[in-house]
Amino acid sequence: MNDEKTIFKNAQSPTLGNVDVQVSDGVITSIVPTTPSTSEPSQIDAGGWLLLPPLVEPHAHLDKAFLSERIDNPSGDLMGAIRGIESARASLTRKDTIRRAERAVRQLANNGVHLVRSHADTTTDTELQNVEALLEVKQQCADIVELQVAALVGWPLSGRAGADNRALARAAVAAGADVIGGCPHLDEDPAEALRFLFELANELDVALDLHADENTRATSVDLELCADMVISSGSTVDIAASHCVALGCQPEDVQHRVAEKVAQARVSVIALPLTNLYLQGRDQTHNVPRGLTPVNLLRTHGVNVAAGGDNLQDPFNPLGKGDPLETASFLVLAGHNLIDDAFAAVTYRASTALGVAPVDISVGSSANFLLIKSTSVRDALATQTHQRMVVRHGRVLSARL
Numbered sequence: 001m002n003d004e005k006t007i008f009k010n011a012q013s014p015t016l017g018n019v020d021v022q023v024s025d026g027v028i029t030s031i032v033p034t035t036p037s038t039s040e041p042s043q044i045d046a047g048g049w050l051l052l053p054p055l056v057e058p059h060a061h062l063d064k065a066f067l068s069e070r071i072d073n074p075s076g077d078l079m080g081a082i083r084g085i086e087s088a089r090a091s092l093t094r095k096d097t098i099r100r101a102e103r104a105v106r107q108l109a110n111n112g113v114h115l116v117r118s119h120a121d122t123t124t125d126t127e128l129q130n131v132e133a134l135l136e137v138k139q140q141c142a143d144i145v146e147l148q149v150a151a152l153v154g155w156p157l158s159g160r161a162g163a164d165n166r167a168l169a170r171a172a173v174a175a176g177a178d179v180i181g182g183c184p185h186l187d188e189d190p191a192e193a194l195r196f197l198f199e200l201a202n203e204l205d206v207a208l209d210l211h212a213d214e215n216t217r218a219t220s221v222d223l224e225l226c227a228d229m230v231i232s233s234g235s236t237v238d239i240a241a242s243h244c245v246a247l248g249c250q251p252e253d254v255q256h257r258v259a260e261k262v263a264q265a266r267v268s269v270i271a272l273p274l275t276n277l278y279l280q281g282r283d284q285t286h287n288v289p290r291g292l293t294p295v296n297l298l299r300t301h302g303v304n305v306a307a308g309g310d311n312l313q314d315p316f317n318p319l320g321k322g323d324p325l326e327t328a329s330f331l332v333l334a335g336h337n338l339i340d341d342a343f344a345a346v347t348y349r350a351s352t353a354l355g356v357a358p359v360d361i362s363v364g365s366s367a368n369f370l371l372i373k374s375t376s377v378r379d380a381l382a383t384q385t386h387q388r389m390v391v392r393h394g395r396v397l398s399a400r401l
């Protein structure tokens, strides 16, 4: 909190036209039609820039960010990226991880992101090192973003061979991880792995975020199994299923059946278009799948659909800007989303998927917003201009003019 009063003059609200937004003690105290500027020092000229809610990154891997120059992925697919990370584990120290993760957080924050969920590799090689590193980043960067840390527990989780990983999952939550995660589709017994993660999340009452069906096999059914478990148990923990690529490869009647269950179970789906377009379908030479979950179909059934950037310049995706507007643009181009649906997927839909109340730009709300030099949301997705002013708790966090 601060006791400063600031007026952001001449911001373009998509619904109210050009307005002045007055902020006091970190809260919006008035939004009125704009009037000519005066010389008051408490005024900040918004220059007619578009006034938008802050952006959300619901699925990141901050512990892997900016490793492209250090780790190769010659095959370009998911297992190639995983093997690359495994071969380099020894060089990925806690200090190095914190440094790269902080750089990524600052890049996200400067782009207008105020809420991030990042997965942290939790494997028998490095145990809790990455979870602890990201928890430190969470603390250090608390002024600029709200960060949720999900323990991405290694596999196997099933059978006797999975005992160490199962113990690690518990230890990660005890160490402070906000969310439990894992990759059932990589396990020898996906159903058993999923059941363990689901039951642990319910036992410990923490959110669950699955790397679900990250493949193009129509036989991969993590998402449907998860929805079945919620419906039959009446579970109320927050659950998100990330990727869900296989659903895009399944017959239409199956897609509708699964989407219906996912909506009923209130499981959010987080699409990750950049990384999945890069990693998936490399084993096929014709009719190559896009590797995207069917977002429009899921929405028609009432599923909460969000979208994230996933990997940032690492072996899983050598590109990416850490900008949810870039993610939304891929939803439009590759996922055939309407502009407003794509933007919702990186703002209020993403907040909802993370169990956080969406930001409302109205009187009485916390003064968190983004001003961007654009004429419309479509224009913002098209240009992804760097000319942005990020306001958090009433203060200008960054301004690139």
Ligand SMILES: [Zn+2]
Residues within 6 Å of the ligand: 059, 060, 061, 119, 211, 242, 310
């Ligand atoms: Zn991921």
